[in-house]
Amino acid sequence: MRPTMKDVARAAGVSLMTVSRVVGGEPGVSPQTAAKVESAIRALGYQRNDNARNLRRQGQDSRTIGLLVDDLANPFFSALARSVEDEAYRRGSLVLVGSTNDDPRRERDVLSAFCSRQVDGLIVVPTGGNHSFLRSQMARGVKVVSVDRPVAGLDVDSVTVDNRAGAERAVRHLIDHGHRRIAYLGDRREIWTQGERYAGYVAALASAGIGLDVAVTRHGLRGQPEAAGAVRELMAAADPPTAVFSGNDLVTLGVVDSGVIGTVGAAGVGGFALVGFDDFPLSERLDPPVTVVSQDPAAIGRTAAQLLFGRIDGDASAPRSVVLLTRFVERGSGERGPISPPRRDS
């Protein structure tokens, strides 16, 4: 069906080897011969089979990498994916992509299929599952960079952000504005970033001498609707919180969408406060604008890709853990005091 070098060679009246040289851009072919070959290539519409090529060129790069994220439709991961792909394009590599959907089985399936296609390296947002599989791939020369989360028990390059410190800062900020009953809403604790952010929340409460009340914490919130439901529930309960710290963008959107921050209290005077992890579109345009802990997904992806390609190019130094810093962005929703009762600092 597709023409091969053999077909081109026959059409041009040269040997297969000469075609290979022309296609590969190698020297040692006379201009006249090269011209003949090139016109045959055009006439037949020949295109090299890179899989066959990579099969023979053992030990050399396949110029393909694999990228596995939690959910490609999530704006955080899609921004990350885009910057990885940009970096790959610049380097002449292709990107195989997949979503784990937080399912270790799917993660393994997809990573395994990536490796069967002889990828040079992997950029992985690891699930909570077992990653001995990755270890054996690394032994076989596949480079691995983990991103957003470290891989448990595996000594690989990783690119993460200061989740715990960012969260602690956010919650301390709420405490500094007089809040003592602060809710935590996040996705599954088993997801490393969520665990870290929750740890930051707990630490901030502890160092302010505020007891942890799990009645105002919710884990496992996947997506906006679930988060909206959870916050409505909390607000309707007997002793509602005066502030919320939310563990990721989807949860923050849910809290905003539930309507609680727009309706309770007079803006500027007091009211239900919110600080969210992750920035999101229109955060500045809401009433009040939403205070967030912001991270830069494009920078995370770019850093991971640069690390990976460095490894592919032979960098054999010790694995690095790059921790990018979050930015705390005060906009209004985190700077309101509690409505009632006011601080009881007894």
Added chain:
Amino acid sequence: MRPTMKDVARAAGVSLMTVSRVVGGEPGVSPQTAAKVESAIRALGYQRNDNARNLRRQGQDSRTIGLLVDDLANPFFSALARSVEDEAYRRGSLVLVGSTNDDPRRERDVLSAFCSRQVDGLIVVPTGGNHSFLRSQMARGVKVVSVDRPVAGLDVDSVTVDNRAGAERAVRHLIDHGHRRIAYLGDRREIWTQGERYAGYVAALASAGIGLDVAVTRHGLRGQPEAAGAVRELMAAADPPTAVFSGNDLVTLGVVDSGVIGTVGAAGVGGFALVGFDDFPLSERLDPPVTVVSQDPAAIGRTAAQLLFGRIDGDASAPRSVVLLTRFVERGSGERGPISPPRRDS
């Protein structure tokens, strides 16, 4: 470096062919032999090289498809990509992914690289460039589905939405609410979807007997900040529009972010009106909530993937053009009358 079937065969004391049968799950191997082979596979950590496999299994699927969108970081395309990938995962296929960034050169580079990797098919959001390249790939057996936009002059399956009708409906809605000076803000007209939506805008004006005034139209707005700047400019001009129809989500976000709809006019009474193409997060939570023409990117991606896999499985019927319908969602921003002057129906 990586163990091969040969290594497994030697370790298990059988022939290479027996290993191939076991790995390929083919019958005709005794349970005892299979067990020996399987334990050798585990011991060596053998994994099949699917590129070599596909090379030999001529005419059979490589179980890899290529997906090329405008911008993977754009929420519309990332939602589409996720649903394509879900469908591929269900089918046991992998997805090579790329962004054209609206650049025909990059489109060609990436598509060409996809085909060199022997993909079974392509799902493409075509740029405005020349696509004779796709034609020659199709002649060689690569299946192609265009998505979001048709491919100019190429008879392939396509999945689009009723852009023109959706836009016309939106603008008619604004006219019905008394607006006669309605701005159009969109991305480059050369992008098919934008051209169609603009055509719908023009048609709605025409059938209402309103003259087209290009002073209140802006094309080529890529991204939120540019759109925000453009709308501020329009509002500051001598004879500002009383309503805006925006051509995609990013432009709508820009209009919202510019602050014009939140500040002008008393809500419910009158004020600057807005209808946007594409829904977006928090559209219901803004003040006023934003009326939109909504499309379902996941459904678009799923439909395209199902079409493509049907073709890969041998469906040779005539190319289909699937047009999914948009939904008009009234929320408030499109249902306010003009501030001044009121309708002059002379």
Added chain:
DNA sequence: GTGAAAGCGCTAACAC
């Protein structure tokens, strides 16, 4: 400067 032969890792086709 050009070409013939061997072989990358695997499977189709055919032995036995």
Added chain:
DNA sequence: GTGTTAGCGCTTTCAC
């Protein structure tokens, strides 16, 4: 049931 041979499309190696 198991093994042998040939060959997928290409590059490496070596000969001329």
